[in-house]
Amino acid sequence: MTNEPSGLPGPTPAAMQPIRPGEVRTTLAGPAPLVLPSEVDDLSGLMAAVARGEAFVLQGSTCAEPFSGRRVGGLVRTLLQMSVVLSHAARMPVVKIARLASRHTGPGDGGPGRAPANAAVAMNMIRAMSGENGIADVRQVQDRNREFVRDTAGGSRFRALSAEIDRGLGFMAAWGVDDRPLRTTKVFASHEPLLPGHEVPHLFREESGGDEPQLWALSAHQFRIGERARQPDDSHVALAGLLANPVCLTIGPATAPEEAVEYVRRLDPRVRPGRVTLISRMGGDRVRDLLPPIVEKVTASGHQVAWSCDPMHGASQEPAAYDGSACSFSRVLDEVAGYIDVHRALGTHLGGLYFETTGARDISDTEPVGGYGAECGTRLNEQQSVELAFFMAEMLRG
Template identity: 35%
Template sequence: MTTALPSPDLRDQLAVDLPAAQQPEWPDPVALDEAVSTLAQYPPLVFAGECDDLRDRMAKAAIGEAFVLQGGDCAETFASATADNIRDRVKTILQMAAVLTYGAGLPVVKVGRMAGQYAKPRSKSTETRDGVTLPAYRGDMVNDFEFTPAARANDPQRLVRGYHASAATLNLVRAFTRGGFADLRHVHDWNRGWAATSANHRYDRLARDIDKAMRFMAACGVDFEAMKGVDFFCAHEALLLDYEHPMTRVDHRTGQLYDTSGHFLWVGERTRDVGGAHLDFISKVRNPIGMKVSDKIDLDDLRRTIDLLDPHREPGRLTFITRMGAGTIREALPEIIKATQDTGSLITWICDPMHGNTFESASGFKTRRFDDVVDEVRGFFEVHAALGTVPGGIHVELTGNDVTECIGGSLPILDEDLNKRYESLCDPRLNHQQSLELAFLVAEMLAERAG
């Protein structure tokens, strides 16, 4: 149970005078105050007990007793918060999780990159087209993608719209995952049908192995009714502090702060300044938290970050999400892991194989090669195997739709195919087909690791 922030003093505690990168310039301070005040009075989207549960599961992933699957849109949009889109994303994650569970022989912690991923950092504050310069699109919680002055104007009421879209998404996610849609038998049937297609025959053997295991479980009298529901958590980048601050509440049990906008929050590559407002903010909330880590990280800064975010060395508290690139991870990751080993922090290591592999195709589209994504995950496993450490999970930008945004896969998307259904407003995502193929390949890596 949580309550609204009880006093201006507590709000002041969160709004510390530290540099905050990637924040929009709101044109109307009064309108911003109204939006923030409205959010502060709204009910929490998630609860402290749920966050504590996820922290325990992240701790198990850190020691190899679970595996984390984080997946979802690069940037959610208000228009995409429909029942069909939400269902298809959840379905894709459930299908991937079922395959990974079999490969790992471990529970898979299912975390959707959804119900809050409405803001994006930008490398430039403006965008120019045909000699016209307008503010950059920073996600639907700030402005609109349409390239007009009115659409690109930063509107704080979009923070409130973001809350409502997140609430609707969470409501449907909970209905899907607790109401029978996530029944393991249904999920396996979906995967079996996918793997049996001629293009995916290499994965049919694993699907048949899972089928045998399911029949064995049924013969042993396993209660499949108990498997109709799953626990599903939601996560997003804690980017817009004008949204995260008013959504931070006091847990009545302990008097501690929780950001009730999502179960798991992370800080990205552009906002991980150890002296900045973003790391300071997530250091003050009790949610399980994460930070993106690239090969550009300063190792002394990394150690200082651990001291700031995990001062009590609490298992499940801190996750590092590595984003290196397939050509870099084998060289860069070992030194990063070694730099953390004498800190006493039990870090959960998760691989983001997407962001380090982005490039512009010959046809002018921002894209990624499926083979590079797979190779980065493979390199992630190889490094951990060599060091005797634990690969705790993967973090993937994906959609349940049949988009054409990433090149490759067993039903290959070519450069000339990208324009057919390129729908992302920011970064390219794996489509449903590519996501499931990745899950089967990672399941093989997990099975090899289990030995």
């Protein structure tokens, strides 16, 4: 890895910057990279397929993103269960992305020097869980979905859809199909670079013949830019625009169509399909009105982005009887329905879903809550996350 690659953005302003000792960057420069350039390129190819309408992307997070094995394991388990349902309904592969470790560089967080070792352990756990001896075997994943349908009130309405998946797997078993893709999968990592300066030790530049040199950030496969850090002239956007890593950008109710186009142009100067994912978080009561002009304007610009929906934040409301934030699960579902309606009406590909989960299996809550072990706002438990996937699957099938 290089230390200070040329061509990096200068001292442009960056939002949400805490005061950190200079030694942190030295600490971050020591460990081996968390991901490889070839893995980043693999994700870029898959995101291009999403943008072309040939794949679907599912991105999950625990929001505060602690490094505990229980949380990471719960997130991976939930991603796998949801992806089986969505892949069956959409009849296309599902790209799985876990958002990890962004908040460990945020304001008020302690001990960023611990992040590299913790992140390496988390990535190792994800690779192990999705590998040959992990929990990614599609038949075992469907066993857990069958339990959800059988044992929960929310799952009972999806018996027919679950039975369809069972029949498909049964046919493959009868035909003797037992290929490795049935037993393993790939889970990529997404990261929000809240402190662009802390990303410099993770940068890697490769000179390749007459082609323009490529610059990868090896702290994650994909970079995410949230609304709080999203400013057109900010160093977050400037850095992301230089990288080979695919980038996802959140857009909300205040985002004007022209503003969305400007961000895409800055982040996708070479006009590559799937280079940028736009994650809309409008709210169920506004998505049908606010999203169409953005989709139309970006599409007309010639940039082929991947479209995704974040139904979590638009559904948030002020807490009533507990600390944290809460939302009505029905409002989460309504925003997903509105997002699908918009893309169907425009003839564009509804390419993805972003969700936030506790990853916990043993919660009987009927509403998403922020007060249950949550370091931040609205999140779904595992049952609600899987129910969301079944709901979206039914809508995808019409």
